[in-house]
Amino acid sequence: MNRLGALLLALLTAGCSDDNTTTDVGPNPDTGPTPDIAWIDAGDGPVVDTTVQPDQDIKQASYIKTPFKEDQVLATCAIMASCVPAGVIPGFTANACIEQFLAGGETPGPSVLSCMANATTGCGAMKTCLGSWIKQESCSPTMGGSCDGQNMVKCLDTFTENIDCQMVFGVGCVTGTGGGGCSDGTTCSGSSLMAKCKGGTRVYKCVYGYEVLLEDCARKELPCVSHECAGPGELCSTVACEGGTIAFCVENRVLRMKCSDIAPGFSCSGGGGTARCEQGTACSASSAPTCNGNKLVVCSGGKQQDVDCTTLGFSSCSGGACN
Numbered sequence: 482m483n484r485l486g487a488l489l490l491a492l493l494t495a496g497c498s499d500d501n502t503t504t505d506v507g508p509n510p511d512t513g514p515t516p517d518i519a520w521i522d523a524g525d526g527p528v529v530d531t532t533v534q535p536d537q538d539i540k541q542a543s544y545i546k547t548p549f550k551e552d553q554v555l556a557t558c559a560i561m562a563s564c565v566p567a568g569v570i571p572g573f574t575a576n577a578c579i580e581q582f583l584a585g586g587e588t589p590g591p592s593v594l595s596c597m598a599n600a601t602t603g604c605g606a607m608k609t610c611l612g613s614w615i616k617q618e619s620c621s622p623t624m625g626g627s628c629d630g631q632n633m634v635k636c637l638d639t640f641t642e643n644i645d646c647q648m649v650f651g652v653g654c655v656t657g658t659g660g661g662g663c664s665d666g667t668t669c670s671g672s673s674l675m676a677k678c679k680g681g682t683r684v685y686k687c688v689y690g691y692e693v694l695l696e697d698c699a700r701k702e703l704p705c706v707s708h709e710c711a712g713p714g715e716l717c718s719t720v721a722c723e724g725g726t727i728a729f730c731v732e733n734r735v736l737r738m739k740c741s742d743i744a745p746g747f748s749c750s751g752g753g754g755t756a757r758c759e760q761g762t763a764c765s766a767s768s769a770p771t772c773n774g775n776k777l778v779v780c781s782g783g784k785q786q787d788v789d790c791t792t793l794g795f796s797s798c799s800g801g802a803c804n
Contacts, residue, residue: 543712543714543737545586547591549591550594550598550743550744551743551747555579555779555781556600556788556793557589557593557598558578558582558779559575560606560793562577562770563575563603563604563795563803563804564604565615568639574801575777583781583782584756586712586730586736589611589700589701600794603803605794606793612644612649613644613645613649614643616640619638619639620639625688627656628662629643630654631647631653632645632646633646644663646663646664649663649697650694650697652694655689663694664691664693665694667691668690668691669687669691677708678706679692682698682704683696684696684708703736709732711731711732711733712736713736714737716734716735717733717734720756720757722756725739725740726739727739727749727758746761747782757782758782760782760783762783763784763785764785765783770802771801772801773798775791776789776790777790777802777803
């Protein structure tokens with residue numbers, strides 16, 4: 482995953498981790514569901530065994546439970562691109578955000594998307610819907626997080642990443658030795674850079690003397706496999722089209738969705754790692770969003786679409802963003 486995708490995903494999933502975090506990519510899942518498929522350990526993680534084909538049960542189970550809708554994606558990306566301070570994510574625009582949905586498949590989950598689509602408070606939706614927001618402010622960079630009430634705060638030089646632990650995980654922020662993070666208070670010995678699964682749905686690691694939660698896979702309707710939220714299907718190495726269905730490759734595992742579920746007119750196009758759901762060729766995701774009065778004009782799967790900034794709680798549109 483590229484840096485844009487990784488940082489966008491961190492916001493979408495309200496995850497948090499230390500800059501020097503590494504993960505356990507061994508061939509056997511720690512906890513959580515494990516489809517009956519082959520693993521190959523190539524030394525740096527599992528790769529696909531092309532001789533193994535998913536049986537019908539595995540393929541059926543790999544479909545996304547609640548497909549995301551185009552209006553939800555447009556609202557979410559308009560808000561995020563308008564509210565993430567400039568320079569935090571290089572190259573981040575509403576168009577780039579939309580493309581991450583259409584080609585990447587990792588989303589914050591149906592409840593978050595529904596909240597964002599119905600938001601009327603502008604940038605306030607970052608906190609009330611995502612439970613994760615970024616503030617432009619000078620601070621002293623730290624490797625770990627600290628607690629501000631129930632919020633985990635991480636300083637990244639000129640801005641802070643904030644996570645509402647109660648909203649995202651249903652727990653508080655716990656301060657331990659050397660820092661703090663979202664935790665249910667379960668203690669652990671030592672400090673480990675190896676992320677693991679907890680209960681088959683959450684990702685955590687042992688730091689500061691506590692099991693600090695990094696991500697809630699259940700929020701995205703995904704299982705936790707070994708050390709991360711992954712697709713529920715068979716192993717994969719790239720995104721691909723299967724007729725009108727797109728097979729996203731989410732952390733080396735397949736997550737399928739019918740492109741037509743996004744909106745009428747969407748189909749799966751491309752191959753060789755370039756597959757995506759699209760509905761035309763009139764515009765490109767690499768183009769910059771523009772404004773038409775108070776409406777943000779974006780590219781959604783090759784078709785220009787308008788997003789009314791005022792409906793989302795902003796006062797106007799300028800410079801390719803709502804404000």
